[in-house]
Amino acid sequence: MxxxxxxxxxxxxxxxxxxxxxxxxxxxxxxxxxxxGWRLAASPADADVLVVCGRPGARLAAAVDLVWDQxxxxxxxxxxxxxxxxxxxxxxxxxxxxxxxxxxNDARSRPDEPAQGVLATDTTAGxxxxxxxxxxxxxxxxxxxxxxxxxxxxxxxxxxADQHADGDADGDGDGDDMDMDMDMDxxxxxxxxxxxxxxxxxxxxxxxxxxxxxxxDLDVLHxxxxxxxxxxxxxxxxxxxxQGELVVAAHAEVLEPAGAPPAxxxxxxxxxxxxxxxxxxxxxxxxxxxxxxxxxxRDAALAGEVPADDAARLARRIRRSRLTRWSLRGVxxxxxxxxxxxxxxxxxxxxxxxxxxxxxxxxxxxxxxxGLDLATARLVVASLDLDTTDRVPVPVQTP
Amino acid sequence: MxxxxxxxxxVPFAAVLLLAxxxxxxxxxxxxxxxxxxxxxxxxLLVPAAETARLFRQRRRTTVAADQLLQQFxxxxxxxxxxxxxxxxxLGRWTVADLTVGVVWFNAMDVLLWAAVWLAGWGPNxxxxxxxxxxxxxxxxxxxxxLMFALTTPAVAAGSLRLGDLVAAQSGLWFVVxxxxxxxxxxxxxxxxxxxxxxxxxxxSGAAGGVLAESxxxxxxxxxxxxxxxxxxxxxxxxxAFLGxxxxxxxxxxxxxxxxxxxxxxxxxxxxxxxPVVRPERLAVPAWLVVLPLVLVQxxxxxVVVVVRG
Amino acid sequence: MSVVTxxxxxxxxxxxxxxxxxxxxxxxxxxATYALAASFVAVGLxxxxxxxxxxxxxxxxxxxxxxxxxxxxxxMFMGMNPAxxxxxxxxxxxxxxxxxxxxxVVLAAGALLVPWPSRRGAPAGDLVQSLGEAVMxxxxxxxxxxxxxxxxxxxxxxxxxxxxxxxxxxxxxxxxTGRRERSRR
Numbered sequence: 001m002x003x004x005x006x007x008x009x010x011x012x013x014x015x016x017x018x019x020x021x022x023x024x025x026x027x028x029x030x031x032x033x034x035x036x037g038w039r040l041a042a043s044p045a046d047a048d049v050l051v052v053c054g055r056p057g058a059r060l061a062a063a064v065d066l067v068w069d070q071x072x073x074x075x076x077x078x079x080x081x082x083x084x085x086x087x088x089x090x091x092x093x094x095x096x097x098x099x100x101x102x103x104x105n106d107a108r109s110r111p112d113e114p115a116q117g118v119l120a121t122d123t124t125a126g127x128x129x130x131x132x133x134x135x136x137x138x139x140x141x142x143x144x145x146x147x148x149x150x151x152x153x154x155x156x157x158x159x160x161a162d163q164h165a166d167g168d169a170d171g172d173g174d175g176d177d178m179d180m181d182m183d184m185d186x187x188x189x190x191x192x193x194x195x196x197x198x199x200x201x202x203x204x205x206x207x208x209x210x211x212x213x214x215x216x217d218l219d220v221l222h223x224x225x226x227x228x229x230x231x232x233x234x235x236x237x238x239x240x241x242x243q244g245e246l247v248v249a250a251h252a253e254v255l256e257p258a259g260a261p262p263a264x265x266x267x268x269x270x271x272x273x274x275x276x277x278x279x280x281x282x283x284x285x286x287x288x289x290x291x292x293x294x295x296x297x298r299d300a301a302l303a304g305e306v307p308a309d310d311a312a313r314l315a316r317r318i319r320r321s322r323l324t325r326w327s328l329r330g331v332x333x334x335x336x337x338x339x340x341x342x343x344x345x346x347x348x349x350x351x352x353x354x355x356x357x358x359x360x361x362x363x364x365x366x367x368x369x370x371g372l373d374l375a376t377a378r379l380v381v382a383s384l385d386l387d388t389t390d391r392v393p394v395p396v397q398t399p
Numbered sequence: 400m401x402x403x404x405x406x407x408x409x410v411p412f413a414a415v416l417l418l419a420x421x422x423x424x425x426x427x428x429x430x431x432x433x434x435x436x437x438x439x440x441x442x443x444l445l446v447p448a449a450e451t452a453r454l455f456r457q458r459r460r461t462t463v464a465a466d467q468l469l470q471q472f473x474x475x476x477x478x479x480x481x482x483x484x485x486x487x488x489x490l491g492r493w494t495v496a497d498l499t500v501g502v503v504w505f506n507a508m509d510v511l512l513w514a515a516v517w518l519a520g521w522g523p524n525x526x527x528x529x530x531x532x533x534x535x536x537x538x539x540x541x542x543x544x545x546l547m548f549a550l551t552t553p554a555v556a557a558g559s560l561r562l563g564d565l566v567a568a569q570s571g572l573w574f575v576v577x578x579x580x581x582x583x584x585x586x587x588x589x590x591x592x593x594x595x596x597x598x599x600x601x602x603x604s605g606a607a608g609g610v611l612a613e614s615x616x617x618x619x620x621x622x623x624x625x626x627x628x629x630x631x632x633x634x635x636x637x638x639x640a641f642l643g644x645x646x647x648x649x650x651x652x653x654x655x656x657x658x659x660x661x662x663x664x665x666x667x668x669x670x671x672x673x674x675p676v677v678r679p680e681r682l683a684v685p686a687w688l689v690v691l692p693l694v695l696v697q698x699x700x701x702x703v704v705v706v707v708r709g
Numbered sequence: 710m711s712v713v714t715x716x717x718x719x720x721x722x723x724x725x726x727x728x729x730x731x732x733x734x735x736x737x738x739x740x741a742t743y744a745l746a747a748s749f750v751a752v753g754l755x756x757x758x759x760x761x762x763x764x765x766x767x768x769x770x771x772x773x774x775x776x777x778x779x780x781x782x783x784x785m786f787m788g789m790n791p792a793x794x795x796x797x798x799x800x801x802x803x804x805x806x807x808x809x810x811x812x813x814v815v816l817a818a819g820a821l822l823v824p825w826p827s828r829r830g831a832p833a834g835d836l837v838q839s840l841g842e843a844v845m846x847x848x849x850x851x852x853x854x855x856x857x858x859x860x861x862x863x864x865x866x867x868x869x870x871x872x873x874x875x876x877x878x879x880x881x882x883x884x885x886t887g888r889r890e891r892s893r894r
Binding site for chain 2: 007011035037039070223231283286321327375376378
Binding site for chain 3: 465466468469504506510513514529536543560687688691
């Protein structure tokens with residue numbers, strides 16, 4: 001194994017795809033990643049290893065496959081079903097990464113040009129749903145109710161891309177955004193429109209959306225957030241319609257796992273779950289030290305023993321941070337409080353075993369996110385500490 | 400001490416020195432990360448080498464209908480701007496380019512970053528990088544004016560835009576002592592144009608990696624190395640303009656510059672782990688209504704002192 | 710004028726004109742904007758050859774910043790995306806070409822054919838300072854006080870025109886709900 005491979009093996013970046021119900025497995029993987037000196041990837045382009053925690057259902061599995069396509073080489077993919085499997089799985093991944101012959105074969109089997117994927121539009125808009133590789137980690141799988149599987153559909157969605165297939169040719173966030181409608185079989189398409197890269201330009205928004213507060217009348221873009229996204233509730237798929245950077249309409253659903261989650265206590269509601277929520281929110285807010293400290297306390301809680309001094313000290317430090325409070329103030333305001341209040345509430349309750357889940361439905365989540373920009377929307381979702389394990393998937397609204 | 404301009408043959412050495420200081424900054428960041436995650440600190444020192452190996456092994460990627468030319472300009476632009484910035488900073492008695500307008504040159508190079516980061520976000524033809532690039536410009540509108548006035552302050556005190564004159568004017572008292580506001584704003588400006596720490600919204604995890612969401616391989620390495628190089632170049636300039644440059648007892652001038660730069664760079668690198676990210680829209684009001692008047696008042700005070708003194 | 714200066718001048722001149730032409734030939738708004746930026750930067754660097762270092766570097770600074778902001782506005786109003794699509798920057802090709810060539814010819818003729826006076830005496834020690842004094846004469850103090858006053862006026866006008874931003878008017882979700890009593894976020 002060459003020096004480069006050995007050095008590179010010290011710093012693999014891991015993208016974790018969590019299936020609802022396998023939260024403990026995900027925490028075990030994150031702990032193992034930290035133990036090796038690796039780090040968590042921010043997007044598929046950043047990742048070397050894709051870890052699938054759990055058994056995903058059909059749509060979620062297709063999403064994970066799309067994300068797998070987007071990893072540049074060298075790459076490795078493992079599945080972890082049990083917290084105890086995390087260490088051996090990552091060992092296997094490390095071995096796979098340093099196996100240069102296998103990686104070269106993998107690279108050779110992928111095409112050179114970025115392949116056009118099949119794209120998704122907002123299902124609530126009544127347009128035929130097609131799969132969309134998505135931007136970065138936002139992968140949405142093909143909709144299985146597509147009645148016109150033309151030559152541009154499913155097969156292209158799974159074309160491996162060497163130079164990567166992000167079929168999401170999005171325009172400028174402030175100008176014409178691309179409405180991803182790849183169904184070329186439909187006669188509604190105006191073939192005189194300029195279609196760079198085979199993707200048509202975006203159009204104006206529909207009536208059911210929030211009017212642009214700045215009166216700019218920008219074109220709309222459909223951006224699905226999730227289900228494979230770091231610091232994001234497992235399996236949550238948030239269809240957003242953005243104008244510029246602001247979300248003007250949103251619709252949330254949870255993608256199901258295949259079969260029942262593993263037996264054993266759920267993560268949510270336990271002290272470990274609360275430290276997990278704290279770590280996620282602080283990681284999104286950008287405070288790296290506190291997020292790492294909270295993650296270590298979460299691992300200690302999962303192991304059964306939380307060092308009370310450390311916990312108290314970290315809680316005090318987070319509460320005292322005025323910059324964090326200022327940054328989170330007013331974000332995701334509910335009658336019960338905003339994100340800063342929720343963070344304080346989690347910190348005060350981390351030693352008891354009460355369930356702090358807010359009685360919030362997915363429609364309320366979508367409503368809360370509307371009108372915010374994408375980054376704030378992610379902060380809001382993280383601050384809600386959603387438990388996706390028991391959520392019934394929201395049925396697709398028929399127009 | 401008078402500053403002399405060295406021949407052009409020393410330019411590669413200056414580039415290597417900048418990269419070495421940038422690597423030291425990256426190693427420090429690795430050590431701090433290792434300490435926060437409870438790992439042995441020695442592993443953190445290897446982070447620059449390990450990350451370079453990983454990224455050079457990684458295949459580059461592109462997206463459909465991406466504007467690769469502009470993306471590559473953007474990715475490489477950070478490192479180029481840092482190298483151009485550091486050409487005017489004197490290392491003790493020597494400098495690569497003894498411009499009579501060194502301060503303005505530094506300012507012009509940090510404005511190049513407006514173009515570079517935005518182009519790196521525009522090129523990939525994807526939502527998150529585009530959002531990241533625009534967020535950088537929104538943040539740049541907030542920090543650029545305070546930074547410009549903070550750069551003007553030592554120039555007013557020294558009566559010259561030449562960096563050698565700035566160092567010479569500090570032979571009695573370092574500028575940081577009587578213009579602390581300008582120094583703090585300058586440091587904040589350096590952190591901001593390096594897309595680092597509290598001002599890293601453009602590459603933050605809130606935007607799935609922002610500008611870096613779609614780049615892999617060498618492009619990513621160029622951008623990441625560029626950030627550390629910018630921190631190093633900014634720290635070197637700050638040392639020259641506010642902390643006395645090569646002035647100091649016992650040690651030779653160039654060694655003092657390196658020591659002071661390393662210390663300032665360490666402080667700037669450590670900011671990432673201590674402070675949460677400030678969202679650009681939140682930054683606008685404090686930047687324009689609090690920081691900018693403060694810097695102007697500082698400039699006024701310094702100007703009055705200069706007029707009264709001579 | 711030494712040989713090196715001559716070569717540098719011609720290189721910068723060719724780059725400036727070629728980049729200017731490229732503005733109308735490239736296939737994307739962002740490329741057009743940055744081709745224009747390259748043209749301006751070449752002109753700014755040419756000012757360095759006149760020993761006007763401050764003006765040259767400042768021109769580069771201002772032009773890059775302006776082009777970065779202009780790129781956003783162009784894309785917002787013209788609605789292009791990063792993909793390269795054939796596009797036209799002009800409304801009428803022939804009139805535009807005629808006006809452009811005509812203007813270039815007139816200006817170039819002026820630059821080359823006007824009998825410029827020959828230099829009397831030696832150039833001043835600090836060219837920028839002497840240039841400033843020649844332009845502004847006794848009004849220098851007025852000019853220097855006008856600029857901070859202008860700046861203060863702009864900022865004050867912003868503060869007065871938007872005493873409470875949209876978040877305060879419409880609430881944090883910009884929905885018209887969730888309004889808060891505080892006037893500042």
